[in-house]
Amino acid sequence: MAEPEKPLDHHNSPRNVGSLDREDPQVGTGTVGARECGDVMRLQLKVNEETGIIEDVKFKSFGCGSAIASSSVASEWIKGKTLDEAMALDKTEILNELSLPPAKIHCTLLTEEAIRAAVQDYKAKRAGRRASSPTKR
Amino acid sequence: MAAAPPFPSEPPACWHCGQPTAESHFCPSCRRLQPPGGDYFSYLGLPQKLGIDLPEMEQRFHSLSRRLHPDVFFQRVETERQLSVEAAAFLNDAYRTLKNPLTRAEYLLALHGIRKNDPRISGAPLELLEEVFELKTTLDQIRDGDETAQPQLVQAREKIQKLLAEADRALDEGFANWDATGQRQTLERIAAVLTRRAFLRKLLEDSGVEPR
Numbered sequence: 001m002a003e004p005e006k007p008l009d010h011h012n013s014p015r016n017v018g019s020l021d022r023e024d025p026q027v028g029t030g031t032v033g034a035r036e037c038g039d040v041m042r043l044q045l046k047v048n049e050e051t052g053i054i055e056d057v058k059f060k061s062f063g064c065g066s067a068i069a070s071s072s073v074a075s076e077w078i079k080g081k082t083l084d085e086a087m088a089l090d091k092t093e094i095l096n097e098l099s100l101p102p103a104k105i106h107c108t109l110l111t112e113e114a115i116r117a118a119v120q121d122y123k124a125k126r127a128g129r130r131a132s133s134p135t136k137r
Numbered sequence: 138m139a140a141a142p143p144f145p146s147e148p149p150a151c152w153h154c155g156q157p158t159a160e161s162h163f164c165p166s167c168r169r170l171q172p173p174g175g176d177y178f179s180y181l182g183l184p185q186k187l188g189i190d191l192p193e194m195e196q197r198f199h200s201l202s203r204r205l206h207p208d209v210f211f212q213r214v215e216t217e218r219q220l221s222v223e224a225a226a227f228l229n230d231a232y233r234t235l236k237n238p239l240t241r242a243e244y245l246l247a248l249h250g251i252r253k254n255d256p257r258i259s260g261a262p263l264e265l266l267e268e269v270f271e272l273k274t275t276l277d278q279i280r281d282g283d284e285t286a287q288p289q290l291v292q293a294r295e296k297i298q299k300l301l302a303e304a305d306r307a308l309d310e311g312f313a314n315w316d317a318t319g320q321r322q323t324l325e326r327i328a329a330v331l332t333r334r335a336f337l338r339k340l341l342e343d344s345g346v347e348p349r
Contacts, residue, residue: 031263031266031267031270032266033261033265033266033269033336035261035332035335035336036335037339038269038335038336038338038339038340038342038343039339040266040269040270040273040336042270060270060274062270062273062277062343063343
């Protein structure tokens, strides 16, 4: 019986920290930032072209522990999901999972935006390849 | 940093005598203190310009402070005493916001409906975010290294300070442009520079140097 994820776990031992090869056609990269705290986050996903399923997720975030914890939680969730399911991930789900203090709620928004940016990047790359034109970075 | 609700479209009337107040601090007819409202600039009797004559603002602030101080109203009715507390607080907020050029600019942007969305997640350009990301990655790598990496750290900090100085210059230009032309697109440019500056400033803090 799996123990419920504790917030401390995702803060101290975040999952999926790292990076993927952004040149890889199966990888979508999203880079987002939060102006007030100056945090930037990059999230990457590797998508199986045939099934459209997210096979791997890596992220790198600087500074805020809550942003790292949010992305740790979310990256675990979207593995094995479709792109549409990942896009549908709502920050309130992350919020409920982690019980963040009010001042850190915007960190979940950062994660949500990073996932959407990565999905959009992947789709754009794919569309670019299908049209046989060089992908615009 | 929200402004008090703007005055309604009908001319505001005094709560005590019903005469039009023409948005004055005190009713022209019966001299009673009015609830604070409108924007910070007009409350301090200043135009909506980003270049402010600071000594003039100080003088207006102190003069109004003396007239609005709650002690002045200790013999008045409860309504007016309460209003003096609100008015003094509003005046202090106005002064604090307009005194600092950065908060002044942010406030003006808000007045013009720019950056109404959550200010914490910015519409920062991708190039800026990528640049900041690379700089942070570099800083991390340098910090994890040993003393031999020190010159690289100094170099990285110098680069960030240079970018910050450029942003400050762009901000000065933007301020002057707004004051001269009043064009909305100038405000949008200022908004972009403020975003850039916020990221750079944070970057500098993270790299262990006191930002200017």
